[in-house]
Amino acid sequence: MTETVDTTAALEAPVGTHAIWQSSTKVCRVTDFLPAPTADELLRRAASAAQDELLPARVRDNRLDTRMRSSLAHRGFSAPELLTAIDAVVGQVENVLGVSCSGTRPAFTLNVHNDGDFYRAHQDVSSHDVAKGVRAAKRVVTFVYYLHRTPAPFTGGDLRMYDSALPLNAEHDGLRREDCTYRDYAPDHNSVVFFLPSALHEVRPVSCPSGHYADSRFAINGWLCRTDAS
Numbered sequence: 102m103t104e105t106v107d108t109t110a111a112l113e114a115p116v117g118t119h120a121i122w123q124s125s126t127k128v129c130r131v132t133d134f135l136p137a138p139t140a141d142e143l144l145r146r147a148a149s150a151a152q153d154e155l156l157p158a159r160v161r162d163n164r165l166d167t168r169m170r171s172s173l174a175h176r177g178f179s180a181p182e183l184l185t186a187i188d189a190v191v192g193q194v195e196n197v198l199g200v201s202c203s204g205t206r207p208a209f210t211l212n213v214h215n216d217g218d219f220y221r222a223h224q225d226v227s228s229h230d231v232a233k234g235v236r237a238a239k240r241v242v243t244f245v246y247y248l249h250r251t252p253a254p255f256t257g258g259d260l261r262m263y264d265s266a267l268p269l270n271a272e273h274d275g276l277r278r279e280d281c282t283y284r285d286y287a288p289d290h291n292s293v294v295f296f297l298p299s300a301l302h303e304v305r306p307v308s309c310p311s312g313h314y315a316d317s318r319f320a321i322n323g324w325l326c327r328t329d330a331s
């Protein structure tokens with residue numbers, strides 16, 4: 102005998118409109134990305150970068166904000182071998198993230214996190230940037246390629262990717278960070294992640310007991326950016 106269910110029955114209680122919906126943020130991650138000797142050579146160059154080329158890293162609109170971000174940045178660092186490798190996987194990255202990178206150009210810096218450093222939750226592109234048409238608005242895909250000595254001379258420093266989330270009720274007071282779910286990715290040597298620059302993410306605090314520059318968490322962090330012609 103089949104049971105019939107009355108689908109028109111009224112709900113016994115109203116639907117909870119303070120609910121938050123969340124959907125996991127897409128991240129494309131590749132471990133052992135470059136041939137090991139190439140990764141080691143990049144690490145060697147990062148770890149011997151001229152100290153006077155390193156400046157406190159700035160936040161998205163080029164401000165210094167030490168409550169938001171504590172790390173050093175080297176803007177002149179060159180990494181052609183990484184760019185060639187990124188070029189080789191860009192088709193798969195486009196498929197996973199659902200964007201087109203045609204007509205883009207990479208822009209990147211070497212970021213160095215040592216003891217106590219962090220980068221609090223942020224987006225690499227916000228809707229304000231897009232509305233104002235500032236330079237960050239040209240970022241189509243974020244990439245972060247990690248380098249460090251093995252075994253890692255630091256702990257912490259995971260990349261925390263928040264799931265995209267919105268309150269279901271537009272009257273709701275906004276979204277509290279505690280309401281957001283997330284996933285952490287370890288900054289493993291010679292791994293790379295790609296994600297959309299609008300995704301909310303952070304660098305968890307790093308503990309590096311030696312404090313030596315060469316023991317830092319190194320990351321080549323950049324974006325595939327639309328060019329003016331595209």
Ligand SMILES: O=C(O)CCC(=O)C(=O)O
Binds near residue numbers: 225302303
């Ligand atoms: O180093 C990382 O894991 C991410 C860095 C980052 O989010 C940024 O530089 O915008």
Ligand SMILES: [Fe+2]
Binds near residue numbers: 223224225302
């Ligand atoms: Fe970022």
